[in-house]
Amino acid sequence: MENIRVLVRGLGNMGSGMAKMVIDKEGLDLVGGVAGRPNKVGKDVGEVVGREAIGVNVNNDLVAEIKDKKPDVVLQANTSFTKDAFPEIKEILEQGVNVISIAEEMAYPSVQEKELAQQMDEIAKKNGVSVLGTGVNPGFVLDTLIIALSGGAISVDSIKASRVNDLSPFGATVMKTQGVGTTVEEFNKGVEEGTIVGHVGFPESIYMIADALGITLDKIEETREPIVSETYRETEHVKVEPGMVAGCRHVGKGFKDGEELIVLEHPQQIHPDKEGVDTGDYIYIKGNPEINMSINPEVPGGVGTIATAVNMIPLLVDAPAGLTSMKDLPVPRAIVGDVKKIMGRR
Amino acid sequence: MENIRVLVRGLGNMGSGMAKMVIDKEGLDLVGGVAGRPNKVGKDVGEVVGREAIGVNVNNDLVAEIKDKKPDVVLQANTSFTKDAFPEIKEILEQGVNVISIAEEMAYPSVQEKELAQQMDEIAKKNGVSVLGTGVNPGFVLDTLIIALSGGAISVDSIKASRVNDLSPFGATVMKTQGVGTTVEEFNKGVEEGTIVGHVGFPESIYMIADALGITLDKIEETREPIVSETYRETEHVKVEPGMVAGCRHVGKGFKDGEELIVLEHPQQIHPDKEGVDTGDYIYIKGNPEINMSINPEVPGGVGTIATAVNMIPLLVDAPAGLTSMKDLPVPRAIVGDVKKIMGRR
Numbered sequence: 166m167e168n169i170r171v172l173v174r175g176l177g178n179m180g181s182g183m184a185k186m187v188i189d190k191e192g193l194d195l196v197g198g199v200a201g202r203p204n205k206v207g208k209d210v211g212e213v214v215g216r217e218a219i220g221v222n223v224n225n226d227l228v229a230e231i232k233d234k235k236p237d238v239v240l241q242a243n244t245s246f247t248k249d250a251f252p253e254i255k256e257i258l259e260q261g262v263n264v265i266s267i268a269e270e271m272a273y274p275s276v277q278e279k280e281l282a283q284q285m286d287e288i289a290k291k292n293g294v295s296v297l298g299t300g301v302n303p304g305f306v307l308d309t310l311i312i313a314l315s316g317g318a319i320s321v322d323s324i325k326a327s328r329v330n331d332l333s334p335f336g337a338t339v340m341k342t343q344g345v346g347t348t349v350e351e352f353n354k355g356v357e358e359g360t361i362v363g364h365v366g367f368p369e370s371i372y373m374i375a376d377a378l379g380i381t382l383d384k385i386e387e388t389r390e391p392i393v394s395e396t397y398r399e400t401e402h403v404k405v406e407p408g409m410v411a412g413c414r415h416v417g418k419g420f421k422d423g424e425e426l427i428v429l430e431h432p433q434q435i436h437p438d439k440e441g442v443d444t445g446d447y448i449y450i451k452g453n454p455e456i457n458m459s460i461n462p463e464v465p466g467g468v469g470t471i472a473t474a475v476n477m478i479p480l481l482v483d484a485p486a487g488l489t490s491m492k493d494l495p496v497p498r499a500i501v502g503d504v505k506k507i508m509g510r511r
Numbered sequence: 512m513e514n515i516r517v518l519v520r521g522l523g524n525m526g527s528g529m530a531k532m533v534i535d536k537e538g539l540d541l542v543g544g545v546a547g548r549p550n551k552v553g554k555d556v557g558e559v560v561g562r563e564a565i566g567v568n569v570n571n572d573l574v575a576e577i578k579d580k581k582p583d584v585v586l587q588a589n590t591s592f593t594k595d596a597f598p599e600i601k602e603i604l605e606q607g608v609n610v611i612s613i614a615e616e617m618a619y620p621s622v623q624e625k626e627l628a629q630q631m632d633e634i635a636k637k638n639g640v641s642v643l644g645t646g647v648n649p650g651f652v653l654d655t656l657i658i659a660l661s662g663g664a665i666s667v668d669s670i671k672a673s674r675v676n677d678l679s680p681f682g683a684t685v686m687k688t689q690g691v692g693t694t695v696e697e698f699n700k701g702v703e704e705g706t707i708v709g710h711v712g713f714p715e716s717i718y719m720i721a722d723a724l725g726i727t728l729d730k731i732e733e734t735r736e737p738i739v740s741e742t743y744r745e746t747e748h749v750k751v752e753p754g755m756v757a758g759c760r761h762v763g764k765g766f767k768d769g770e771e772l773i774v775l776e777h778p779q780q781i782h783p784d785k786e787g788v789d790t791g792d793y794i795y796i797k798g799n800p801e802i803n804m805s806i807n808p809e810v811p812g813g814v815g816t817i818a819t820a821v822n823m824i825p826l827l828v829d830a831p832a833g834l835t836s837m838k839d840l841p842v843p844r845a846i847v848g849d850v851k852k853i854m855g856r857r
Contacts, residue, residue, distance in 0.1 A: 317819060461803055496662070501725055502724065
């Protein structure tokens with residue numbers, strides 16, 4: 166069996182991390198990197214991402230690069246939304262190449278873009294390849310792990326899960342989209358105007374869980390509330406006085422027969438430790454039996470997204486053609502030995 | 512789509528629990544129960560398992576019952592070992608019927624019975640059906656959940672997991688096979704002579720994890736040590752004085768390049784609370800990132816085995832023909848709504 170040829174689209178933090186991981190894994194070959202930024206184009210992909218030169222330069226023409234390098238899989242790491250991801254995914258699939266996207270909406274694209282999801286499924290099937298959206302969340306913590314844990318339950322009455330993380334390492338853009346450093350009034354105005362967005366992915370995770378468990382939901386609701394700080398907190402990019410906003414408590418709820426069946430919480434703030442909040446991933450399944458899971462600290466966002474995307478490569482290449490999702494593929498797993506040993510067993 | 516027709520083989524605690532769960536689930540029909548015990552044969556299956564009558568009596572002839580009731584799936588709950596499970600599995604597959612077995616060795620049967628595993632794979636493929644072994648452990652906690660969690664890791668240096676449970680509710684047979692109530696000398700002699708067996712399933716779990724992650728192990732080792740009590744503990748079936756054995760600390764290790772790569776522990780004892788031991792399932796993945804998971808208390812053994820076996824029905828019916836395993840099927844999930852909504856999406 167040949168090594169799997171991988172091309173990375175987008176060489177920001179996530180794309181660069183994936184490229185490094187691909188270089189480091191036995192059985193995966195990094196065959197190209199495509200990025201828009203002029204300061205990267207023309208430089209060796211390996212050097213751009215912080216490894217040794219691999220003898221391939223960053224290109225800015227995705228289709229030309231696919232035709233030249235003939236990858237088996239493209240990892241797409243340059244957008245959050247399906248409508249932005251779609252044009253390139255279409256082009257990649259039409260070249261007969263599999264796609265793994267970390268665009269959050271792509272984790273379950275039928276939720277926001279039913280028509281585009283159908284088109285991707287058809288194009289993928291027509292070209293005998295597959296397309297998957299994944300990442301740490303949506304894609305892993307607040308959907309795949311919840312689904313997997315529920316497998317040990319005879320009955321499920323409700324699901325409540327929470328991902329508590331620390332935004333302190335992030336830059337100015339994240340501070341703005343989470344409302345860190347605003348007043349409560351500014352926060353509420355930002356939510357109303359759509360500049361403070363919180364987490365992208367709750368509808369995707371909630372509907373993925375519901376479909377996996379055979380549940381038809383009535384509706385879902387999302388709320389974004391300010392985490393008002395009682396202490397002084399600061400990072401390189403922002404200062405938060407007591408009474409100001411340290412982050413966004415974003416909650417997504419899925420209702421069935423008027424009851425809250427699936428409740429997912431993602432309070433994101435800087436320095437949660439300042440007020441005694443432990444970061445972690447928490448899943449509580451009420452049913453028979455009750456299943457009460459904690460991961461402390463949380464699976465980190467950046468590393469987790471890089472890992473889930475690259476780890477799914479062998480499972481996606483082995484999958485039937487079409488648009489797929491984390492709930493439909495075999496359980497995720499780390500690539501430790503040669504990727505080729507993981508493949509071809511199904 | 513029609514409901515899935517399920518027949519249960521073996522109507523002890525596990526088989527009865529599965530039969531009840533099948534009765535309770537929308538989209539599954541319990542069409543028969545086969546048991547050897549004369550006190551059950553001829554009685555209504557529903558009433559035997561503690562539900563209302565379903566109009567079908569317990570039969571003791573498996574093949575005749577399959578021909579008559581035409582199930583889609585047989586749940587096998589009457590043995591722990593592949594060599595004992597094989598003759599009936601072969602007959603079931605030859606009738607063109609899928610099998611889910613809770614025989615511990617069947618979770619990864621190629622480990623102990625390579626030849627029989629190949630035969631089952633061939634017979635299943637020839638008849639266009641599938642066969643799976645599962646249960647709470649092996650099958651879920653110390654293999655599937657470990658594999659799934661590792662999916663969030665860029666690299667894995669080692670895996671250590673522990674399932675700490677309480678044997679107090681179990682009967683006299685379990686006390687004997689775990690050495691509860693023996694002296695240390697009697698315990699060591701029992702281990703040597705094979706009457707004290709500890710947990711059945713470590714080789715299966717360890718090799719399933721290794722294969723999932725693409726690791727070729729050098730060897731595995733198992734140890735069984737007495738849990739010597741410092742306190743007085745008793746149950747309905749056994750009394751343990753201080754200095755006597757309260758249970759068996761069974762450990763399985765998978766080695767790679769001479770190092771312990773996968774270490775699974777399953778200390779089983781009565782009343783662990785007497786010495787401040789919390790029951791739970793614990794998984795620690797050392798790598799990038801470190802992933803540190805706890806489930807408190809542990810996913811209970813009986814309920815968990817019933818749940819995993821029945822919950823895998825729709826995934827197995829949808830799977831490609833052949834011998835499969837938990838690492839090769841989609842992530843497990845609870846059946847909450849109609850089973851038919853869970854199917855046909857892959």
